[in-house]
Amino acid sequence: MFCCLWVLPGQAAAASASPSEAAIRIAFYELGVLYYKTSHGTHAGIDLDVIQELGKRTGLRFQPTLESRVRIWTRLANGTLDMSVSGIATPEREQFARFIPYFVTRNYVLMRSELPDSAKNPQGFLANPAYTVAVVKSFKHGSAYDRWLDQLRALGRVREAADFQMVLHLLKIGRVQAVLALPTSWVPAMKQEAMDSTLQVLDWWPKERIVHGLILSRRHIPEATAARIGAAIQSMREDGTLLAIFQRHIGPDLAESLLKY
Known part of the structure; x- marks a missing residue:
């Protein structure tokens, strides 16, 4: 848990916070970059950079905590x-919530390389009863x-885990044959785990x-605050700040694709 309260004094803000405005209780969750x-x-x-920049521009104060994704949705x-x-x-x-878009992406399949080519498509994977997939509990992955x-x-044949690190661990030890992941998760994870040679990324x-x-x-x-x-x-988005944040954390190759929403 965090115990700090972010206050951003002396910064030019697009709209000043009212002195009576309470700090916004915001929860982060650990996932990739x-x-x-x-x-x-x-x-x-x-996410941290986006919220800190948001505080500078609006004058809003944030009281951050670290939670699991499941607990965040419950709260x-x-x-x-x-x-x-x-x-x-x-x-x-x-x-119960409003959503303000700030990036777009899609899931990829991370699959153990030793699986046969027949399993490397949705129908082929589904056809083999021995194959299982792991996902993070409560995540949505897109309609298809x-x-x-x-x-x-x-x-x-679906195993659910509390976080992406556990999902990746299940794949690494062979408990599942595939996982679903966003580039913001699998790009850094594959580097950290040195799994490039054992996995195949499928789109x-x-x-x-x-x-x-x-x-x-x-x-x-x-x-009014949401507005x-x-x-x-x-x-x-318009002045390039979002792009610069994405580039800093995921590199230039993928950064621009995150803004195509």
Whole structure:
């Protein structure tokens, strides 16, 4: 848990915070380059940079915590959390939260290289009852992948883990034959785990687009505040700040693709 309160004094803000405005309770979760612990023990990542820049531009204050993804959604739904990051909108989630898009990406399949070519497509993988896949619990993966996962779940062939590190561990030790992952997760993970030679990255549905947004509690974040946040994100997109953040964490090759939403 964090115990700090970010206050950004003396910075030019697009809209000043009211003195009576309470700090926004925001939860981060560790995943790839979105939010990660550095070798110095501090945190860094795309989501952290976006929120800190957002504070500078709006004058809003944030009270950060570190949570699991499952607990974040639970807290947002029950009204004990104000805001989170990099979430995917669904009709159910939009009942209790607003979403402000700031990047788009899609899932890829990371598969053990020794599997036969017949398994390296959705139908072929599904046809072999010995093959299982691991995913992070509560994650959405895009309509095509989620339909495929539903078929595997009906057969008891999906393993769910609390975080991506555990999902990758299950793949590494051979407990599953494939996992689903976003580039923001698998690019750094494969480098850190030195797994490039043992895995193959497959792009089964290249037209899939998964828009990720800031998640704002409808109960606790007023519509006017949500509009301020949305305007600040748009200005960050227009002046190149979002692109610079993406480039810093994921490199120039993938950075521009994250803005095509």
